[in-house]
Amino acid sequence: GAVVSQHPSRVICKSGTSVKIECRSLDFQATTMFWYRQFPKQSLMLMATSNEGSKATYEQGVEKDKFLINHASLTLSTLTVTSAHPEDSSFYICSATDRGFGIASETQYFGPGTRLLVL
Amino acid sequence: QKEVEQDPGPLSVPEGAIVSLNCTYSNSAFQYFMWYRQYSRKGPELLMYTYSSGNKEDGRFTAQVDKSSKYISLFIRDSQPSDSATYLCAMNPKTGFQKLVFGTGTRLLVSP
Numbered sequence: 570g571a572v573v574s575q576h577p578s579r580v581i582c583k584s585g586t587s588v589k590i591e592c593r594s595l596d597f598q599a600t601t602m603f604w605y606r607q608f609p610k611q612s613l614m615l616m617a618t619s620n621e622g623s624k625a626t627y628e629q630g631v632e633k634d635k636f637l638i639n640h641a642s643l644t645l646s647t648l649t650v651t652s653a654h655p656e657d658s659s660f661y662i663c664s665a666t667d668r669g670f671g672i673a674s675e676t677q678y679f680g681p682g683t684r685l686l687v688l
Numbered sequence: 689q690k691e692v693e694q695d696p697g698p699l700s701v702p703e704g705a706i707v708s709l710n711c712t713y714s715n716s717a718f719q720y721f722m723w724y725r726q727y728s729r730k731g732p733e734l735l736m737y738t739y740s741s742g743n744k745e746d747g748r749f750t751a752q753v754d755k756s757s758k759y760i761s762l763f764i765r766d767s768q769p770s771d772s773a774t775y776l777c778a779m780n781p782k783t784g785f786q787k788l789v790f791g792t793g794t795r796l797l798v799s800p
Contacts, residue, residue, distance in 0.1 A: 575731075603787075612790050613732070613790050615787065618787060660729070664732075676722055676737050677734075677788055679731035679734075681731045682729070682731045
């Protein structure tokens with residue numbers, strides 16, 4: 570149980586284009602979804618927290634107009650990198666928490682990640 | 689000072705060794721503690737989660753929490769080359785507060 574998928578797994582795009590990444594919880598309803606960015610050999614950097622049906626909460630220093638997050642249902646959140654530039658190249662990972670109560674609701678289940686390369 | 693400190697390693701051990709991975713933290717409000725394993729170019733995988741102080745065992749893995757010392761550990765018995773990965777500790781302070789604070793991760797290398 571608690572499987573999270575991401576699509577695409579990798580994407581290469583030209584500078585100036587927009588890229589959409591999907592995050593789905595496959596076998597549970599996600600109360601909250603999180604978007605992280607990870608640079609090589611570094612830990613996860615939280616970008617934003619997203620609750621179904623409401624606006625995402627962005628971490629300090631993350632441009633909300635550049636990284637658009639939509640959480641339309643309890644099983645789907647999307648991250649759109651608008652007007653991508655080479656410095657946006659990174660590994661983007663989503664996670665989700667279970668709608669259930671108890672200790673499981675504190676744990677995050679991660680997707681496999683999306684590798685973005687902007688040329 | 690970071691809220692969660694974790695030695696980045698790498699930690700190199702021979703196959704079959706007992707591995708000890710550790711994190712220290714400064715926020716005494718943390719109550720939920722997790723260990724994730726991340727293989728290169730993959731998303732983190734939840735290994736263990738514990739609430740408050742004590743031990744929890746799952747197969748070859750044992751998670752230990754000492755709240756008085758603000759210290760958590762993950763022990764891996766009979767380590768295998770397939771255990772080679774980065775291990776991240778994570779924690780959060782209370783029910784319903786779902787934003788985790790992560791350590792930087794320890795890279796483990798198990799040689800055959």
